[in-house]
Amino acid sequence: MKNILVVENSKEQIYLLTLILNRIGFNILVETNLVSILDTIDTKNIVAVILDIMLPEISGDILIKKIRYIYPTVPIIMITALKNVDMERICLSTGANYYLVKPVLLEDMEQIFKQYL
Numbered sequence: 001m002k003n004i005l006v007v008e009n010s011k012e013q014i015y016l017l018t019l020i021l022n023r024i025g026f027n028i029l030v031e032t033n034l035v036s037i038l039d040t041i042d043t044k045n046i047v048a049v050i051l052d053i054m055l056p057e058i059s060g061d062i063l064i065k066k067i068r069y070i071y072p073t074v075p076i077i078m079i080t081a082l083k084n085v086d087m088e089r090i091c092l093s094t095g096a097n098y099y100l101v102k103p104v105l106l107e108d109m110e111q112i113f114k115q116y117l
Contacts, residue, residue, distance in 0.1 A: 001027040003044050007037055007063070008052040008079070013102065017050060020106050024113060034058055034066075041071055048075040048113070051096075053087060061090050068095035077112060079104055 004026045008014050018028045029044055031037045034057055040046060049067060053060035064076055078096040080087070088099040098112055 001025060002047045003027050003029055005037065005040055005044070005046045005049045006030050007032065007049065007055065007060075009056060010052070013052070013079070013104075017104060020104065020109050023106065024110055026113070032057070034063070037063070038066070038070060041067065041074065046074060048077065050077045050079060053078055053080040053082075053091070061087070061094055064091060064094045064096050075112075 002025070004021055006014060006017050006028050008017065008030065009032050014028075014030055021028055026047075029040055029046070031040050032055065041049065051060050051063060051067075055063070060078060060080075064078070067074065067076060076096045077098045077100060078091045079100050079102055081102045083101045091099050100108055
């Protein structure tokens with residue numbers, strides 16, 4: 001199975017994303033620490049990153065820039081509980097490929113991963 005990195009601090013969301021992504025053929029790796037996130041992308045053959053905007057250590061829109069600088073081609077899907085047009089614009093302009101509002105749906109993930117992978 002291909003590995004997807006999930007950067008999310010909600011256990012419920014991690015569980016839901018694991019169910020969805022396992023169902024469409026992906027393995028999930030979960031990280032929340034900034035150093036571990038970059039190391040995992042580098043060492044675990046990550047094919048995509050799913051990133052929550054609201055993280056305890058760093059804002060998701062800032063983390064996008066760091067990931068994009070080092071890994072310019074890895075697909076990044078932003079997820080958030082709040083639909084915010086300004087934040088969506090910021091995330092997409094700083095390098096996110098998609099911006100999804102929670103709860104994430106199986107159909108959305110299938111469509112995204114068919115396009116990118």
